[in-house]
Amino acid sequence: MGDILDILTTAAFWAAAIRIATPLIFGTLGELICERAGVLNLGIEGIMTAGALTGWLSVYLGADLATGVLLAALVGVVFGLLHGLFTVPLGLSQHVTGIGITLLATSLSYFVYRVVLPDTSSPPRIDAFPPVAAELGGIPVLGPLLFQQTALTWLALLAVIVVAYVLYRTPVGLAVRTVGENPAAAEAQGIDVTVVRIGAVMVGSALMAVGGAFLTMSAFNAFFFEMVNGRGWICIALVVFASWQPGKALLGALLFGAFDAYQVRLQQTVGSLVPYQLFLMLPYLLSILALVVMSRRAAYPKALMIPYRKGER
Amino acid sequence: MVRFGRRLALCMMGALAAGFAAADASAQDKVSVAAVYTVPIEQQWVSRIHLALNAAKERGEIDYVYSENVANTDYERVMREYAEQGADLIIGEAFGVERGARNVAAQYPETAFLMGSSLPAQEPNFAVFDNYIQEAAYLTGIVAGSVTKSGLIGMVGGYPIPEVNRLMNAFMDGAREVRPDIKFSVTFIGSWYDPPKAKEAAFAMVDGGADVLYAERFGVSDAAKERGVYAIGNVIDTAADYPGTVIASALWHMEPTIEKAVEAVRSGSFKAESYGVYSHMQYGGSSLAPMDPAIVGQETIDLVEEKTQAILDGSLVVEIDDAEPQSTL
Structure with missing residues (x-):
């Protein structure tokens, strides 16, 4: 029993939790921005895949790491624009469009991959992001927790602060929140609902793509088919868990990362007594439980998934 | 003149047909192999099969086409397509589609099937292999x-x-x-x-x-x-x-397995047997x-x-x- 709890006190465990949480932080923030503006973006899984491919491929073809991340974000912006155009001015079903974007972005990524690398036995590796300050890694607790993480993890943490600040402390953030709550009121204030919504979806999608790029440029150093492996869908649930608030999104992602890091360690202590599938289920089960508890008081954006048509009563 | 022309036309057609037959015969020297993979060719397991088949293609023994990342729900359809196109030997992995793959094989008795499977072979044309390493x-x-x-x-x-x-x-x-x-x-x-x-x-x-x-x-x-x-x-x-x-x-x-199977298809002696042993060190x-x-x-x-x-x-x-x-x- 002692072993089981001891895991929680090791710095390596918390470092792993933050690492696992990083792509989820990006994805959840991205989805949160879209939904705050009133647009559900189910294209997230595909946009993360496209970001994972773009970031890795750019570096493989000679770009530096920062450029790779920027290009990944740019691809996210393009898919965001596509999703925005279909769902905002055309007012099409956000569910169907989102799933369509996921299928398109995923297949397109695989297609591009195969065109560039028609016949490989194992995907080529890139030099991924190094720890931000490996020499400080020896510092107890803070070393593994922060200094051995890569620049993208720092970017994710920074993004939480920036998104929270912009949403709550700037006119742009107010506009985003208003078009998601009451677009008619926003319109009356002279805010162009269409532009703000599409813009929010583009920015949100960029963050999702960077989350995908983390997988191929930091967590690992090559691209594989299907490697996003449902992380996008987890982000959708985390947004609800977070009650559409950036701070709670960070908390939710960290909690999920901690559950996941915990279950792999738990498997080693009591692994032969319990089927491994139960451990793999653990983060999802606990997330559902947390979701049930947290979402009771969640206030979702009032105009979420409702297309805005000018002048319509 | 008309008769002569008709005869000439007939001759030409005959010659053309003979030409086609000859082309057909030379194509038959090569065994046409189609592979259906449920995963991308980067996957460790499948990469070994792909490598061995490409080597056989380089040597000029086979014509090789493949489909990768085929979902299990699509698997039978893709198998059928290759069988309809006249592939001599279809290679793949039946792990997730055992029953379906065996049904398809039974419907194309002229085609040889060599499938990754942990189950036994099935008469008359469904042979199995696995990574017995x-x-x-x-x-x-x-x-x-x-x-x-x-x-x-x-x-x-x-x-x-x-x-x-x-x-x-x-x-x-x-x-x-x-x-x-x-x-x-x-x-x-x-x-x-x-x-x-x-x-x-x-x-x-x-x-x-x-x-x-x-x-x-x-x-x-x-x-x-x-x-x-x-x-x-x-x-x-x-x-x-x-x-x-x-x-x-x-x-x-996978080379010994592929060589055995291709040779068996070429000589017409392909049987429903387990090729697993050709993954052993001895072979x-x-x-x-x-x-x-x-x-x-x-x-x-x-x-x-x-x-x-x-x-x-x-x-x-x-x-x-x-x-x-x-x-x-």
Whole structure:
């Protein structure tokens, strides 16, 4: 029993939790921005895949790491624009469009991959992001927790602060929140609902793509088919868990990362007594439980998934 | 004039038909092979089949086409398409579609099917193969057991299916052979391609004291490299990508299986049998990647060599155990 709890006190465990949480932080923030503006973006899984491919491929073809991340974000912006155009001015079903974007972005990524690398036995590796300050890694607790993480993890943490600040402390953030709550009121204030919504979806999608790029440029150093492996869908649930608030999104992602890091360690202590599938289920089960508890008081954006048509009563 | 013209036309048609027949005959020298993979060709397992088929194509023995990343729900349709197009030999993996694949094979008795499967062959044309490389896996276990200092070996797998289990079990037997008190920590990540997740599982094992990792999935060797522990490769040779980290690998060679099957199809003697044995060391279906004496020690290399001989002359039989491997408590 002692072993089981001891895991929680090791710095390596918390470092792993933050690492696992990083792509989820990006994805959840991205989805949160879209939904705050009133647009559900189910294209997230595909946009993360496209970001994972773009970031890795750019570096493989000679770009530096920062450029790779920027290009990944740019691809996210393009898919965001596509999703925005279909769902905002055309007012099409956000569910169907989102799933369509996921299928398109995923297949397109695989297609591009195969065109560039028609016949490989194992995907080529890139030099991924190094720890931000490996020499400080020896510092107890803070070393593994922060200094051995890569620049993208720092970017994710920074993004939480920036998104929270912009949403709550700037006119742009107010506009985003208003078009998601009451677009008619926003319109009356002279805010162009269409532009703000599409813009929010583009920015949100960029963050999702960077989350995908983390997988191929930091967590690992090559691209594989299907490697996003449902992380996008987890982000959708985390947004609800977070009650559409950036701070709670960070908390939710960290909690999920901690559950996941915990279950792999738990498997080693009591692994032969319990089927491994139960451990793999653990983060999802606990997330559902947390979701049930947290979402009771969640206030979702009032105009979420409702297309805005000018002048319509 | 008219009659002459008609006769000429008939002659020409005859000549054309003969020409086609000749072209057909020369095409028949080559066996047309179609492969249907449920995973991308980068996947370790399938990459070995792809490699062997490409080699046969290079030698001019076969025409080779393939479809990769075919979902199990699409599998039968793609098999049928290739059968309808007249492929002589269809190769694939029936693991997730055993019943469907066998049904399709029964409907195309003229076509030869060679499928990865843990189940027996099916008359008249459904032959099976599998990665029976437990002997080489056993030998890598000996290496792992010799180099570990902590006595704890971490093993990360995708899913506990027979193809994974039998190699893990043989590996564990080999390690116990040199060090009976050795402990294992076994984890499955529930995915074939989630290298970040495999890496996290491997990190957790190193944190728990493992100093040798069995790399069933991509990502494990990367964790070993970052943490400065050893890794044992599986199916493919990744030693060049991880020098000093991957110290031994059990390699699978599909060439003997493919050569046998292509020859059988060409000579018309293809039967519903198990080709599994052609993955054994005796037939060159598996081998051990070269090892560095500076890392694993000459004694270990000698021991492995001795066991290899015993396997080849039949005095040592490595057990095939498809049960799910368990962690040692």
